[in-house]
Structure formats: structure tokens, C-alpha cells
Amino acid sequence: MDPDQIDPAGEGRVLSPDDGDYLRFERTLEQSPAEVWAALTDPDRTAAWAFRTEFEPREGGAVTMSDGGSGEVLAWEEPHSLEYAWDGYGGRWQVRIAIAEHGDGAYLTFDHVGPDPNSPDIAAGWHWHLDRLEVHLAGGTPEAVDSDAHFEELQRLYAHAEG
Known part of the structure; x- marks a missing residue:
């Protein structure tokens, strides 16, 4: 992947179900769910x-x-489901991750639950x-x-999408 190229398919989008907004990213990966799990948890x-x-x-x-952030694991189902929350900059952070088999690889669903799933800076940060x-x-x-030029471009992309 060329870090200077932004894959529109990799962009996050805010979903708004009845239980509140969250920012979702979806990625199709060539590696197995076990390999993706290891990269997310080791x-x-x-x-x-x-x-x-x-x-x-x-x-x-x-x-x-x-x-220095610390928190707790909310769900741990190796190698398919991980959710955790921690206290950090801007409040209580929470992410929810699902990994499914997809052909010879994996399908990753990454949800940012809080804080502020509508923040362009948070979207750019997780995308990066x-x-x-x-x-x-x-x-x-x-x-x-x-940070790098790719992150700065993502910040512009998400700030523009908000406006």
C-alpha cells in the first residue's frame, strides 16, 4: 500500500443505530483471522x-x-471479537473489533464507540x-x-467530509 494514497473503500463512516452513533471502518485483509488477531493483541x-x-x-x-492509558477488556473471543475501553485524552475511549474469515484472509470491522465518533480528527487517526x-x-x-503527510491528508479528507 502506498501511504500517500487514500483508499476510499477504507474510509470510516458514522453509523447511527438507536443505541447511539459509532464510527465504523471495514477492511478486507489477506491475512488469516489468527494473524490479524495477533497483530491487534500482541x-x-x-x-x-x-x-x-x-x-x-x-x-x-x-x-x-x-x-499511560488504562482500562478494561469488555469482550475477548479469540480470534474473532475484541472490545475494550480505556481512559485517555478526551474522555473514555471504546473500540469494538470483529474479525471474520473471508476467503483465504480476513474481514475486519473496527468500530470507534467513543469519545465523539463524529470527530474528523478521530476518524483520521483511526484510518491512519x-x-x-x-x-x-x-x-x-x-x-x-x-504523524506524517498521509495523516495530514486524512485530516483534510475527514474535515472536508464534515463540512
């Missing part, structure tokens, strides 16, 4: 594409992040991290940066 691997995150692998288990996850899964090494 602390050394999460550090490669986002930030180091350690999980106590069970519902009700602890979540600890390298940036998921693009980095794809690079990692493909055997690449995303550059160890907090």
Missing part, C-alpha cells in the same frame, strides 16, 4: 502500528497502554492507524512517527 505488534497495548486476555481483564496495521500485516515496518 504488545510488540501493537507497538509497530499504533501504540504498545497490553491485554489481560479475558473479559474483565486489564488493558494497559504505553501512553488501520493503514499502518495493513502495512505491518503485509510485512512492512511503519515509520515510528506520531
Whole structure:
């Protein structure tokens, strides 16, 4: 994946069911559900594409992040379902992840539940991290940066979509 190209199919969109808004990303991946699960839950691997995150692998288990955030695992069904929440910048963060078999690979559904699923900056941030996850899964090494030109382009894309 060329990091300077934005895949419109990879864009997040806000869904608004009766129980509240959430931001959804969907990705078709070439790797197996077990490989995607490992990239999402192994602390050394999460550090490669986002930030180091350690999980106590069970519902009700602890979540600890390298940036000092901490929270709890809300669902843990290896290798298909992960949900967790933590206290961080801007309030209580919560994500819900589903991984399904899709041909020889996997289909990833990533939902950002809170805070503010309508925020263009949050949408750009998760899109950027998921693009980095794809690079990692493909055997690449995303550059160890907090931002880059691709992230800035995603910020413009989502800010424009809001307006």
C-alpha cells in the first residue's frame, strides 16, 4: 500500500443505530483471522502500528497502554471479537473489533464507540492507524512517527467530509 494514497473503500463512516452513533471502518485483509488477531493483541505488534497495548486476555481483564492509558477488556473471543475501553485524552475511549474469515484472509470491522465518533480528527487517526496495521500485516515496518503527510491528508479528507 502506498501511504500517500487514500483508499476510499477504507474510509470510516458514522453509523447511527438507536443505541447511539459509532464510527465504523471495514477492511478486507489477506491475512488469516489468527494473524490479524495477533497483530491487534500482541504488545510488540501493537507497538509497530499504533501504540504498545497490553491485554489481560479475558473479559474483565486489564488493558494497559504505553501512553499511560488504562482500562478494561469488555469482550475477548479469540480470534474473532475484541472490545475494550480505556481512559485517555478526551474522555473514555471504546473500540469494538470483529474479525471474520473471508476467503483465504480476513474481514475486519473496527468500530470507534467513543469519545465523539463524529470527530474528523478521530476518524483520521483511526484510518491512519488501520493503514499502518495493513502495512505491518503485509510485512512492512511503519515509520515510528506520531504523524506524517498521509495523516495530514486524512485530516483534510475527514474535515472536508464534515463540512
